[in-house]
Amino acid sequence: MKIEVWAHRGASGYAPENTLPAFLKAYECGADGVELDVQMTKDGQLVVIHDELIDRTSDGKGLVCDYTFGQLRQFNFNQQFPEYGKVLIPTLEEVLLLMKEKGMYVNIELKTSIVFYEGIEEKVLQLVKDLKMEDQVIYSSFNHYSIVRIKELNPDAKCGLLYDDIPVNMCGYALKLGVEALHPLVYTVRYPHFMKEAQKAHLDINVWTVNEPRDIQLSINAHVHAIITNYPDRVKTMMKN
Ligand code: G3P
Ligand code: MG
DSSP states (O other): OOOEEEEETTTTTTSOTTSHHHHHHHHHTTOSEEEEEEEEOTTSOEEEOSSSBSTTTSSOOSBGGGSOHHHHTTSOOOTTOGGGOSOOOOBHHHHHHHHHHHTOEEEEEEOOSSSOOTTHHHHHHHHHHHTTOGGGEEEEESOHHHHHHHHHHOTTSOEEEEOSSOOTTHHHHHHHHTOSEEEOBGGGGGOHHHHHHHHHTTOEEEEBOOOSHHHHHHHHHTTOSEEEESOHHHHHHHHHO
16 A cells, blocks of 8 residues: 655645645645644634644734634734745635645644634534545544544544554554544554554554654655655655655
């Protein structure tokens, strides 16, 4: 099976993370898909952004959930790459439409561990359904209650569990929750017994965040399902060699 390459927050090594330029860049780099983070504004709009605060990536300050969508659109999200000029925070719909047009796979990470976004799971599922993109999406979250909720709402929705560190029996836990994938740190694949367990459980292993050549090679050798990276072109080149 071919290993998939998913651009982390878009091709965030080259363009402002989680913005349309980064997702377009992912396409130009030859990525098979993208990973993005979704949160919700004060007026219930689904927006694509990693931090709960807008401070690091924009010229504004404060929590995403304290702003309406109209207010958030006033800020410039180009902080990491000022050469991009004015860059707007995108809605989930804008990103999904672009990915649909490009035929790319989408890993939607629900950022629900810190702020409680009531009804975000329903909203995300509904949007994906309306856009007829159910076959090209996987949902993930560090908040496993969010994943359980997604599965309750749509048992056919493909889901992956995000986690840090290397806990014992993640595969058994994943099967209990009925998910299709695990999203561990890349170092996890060093443990052959973990990879064997995952294979036996028919779980896809999608690793993050794989940027350095040594980690890329590690992931290739482990035959993971997907490599989540800020530099999709780097991974593609190493996969050819
Ligand atoms: O989904 C993989 C990765 O994005 C998880 O961590 O903090 O970059 O969202 P984070
Ligand atoms: Mg993420």
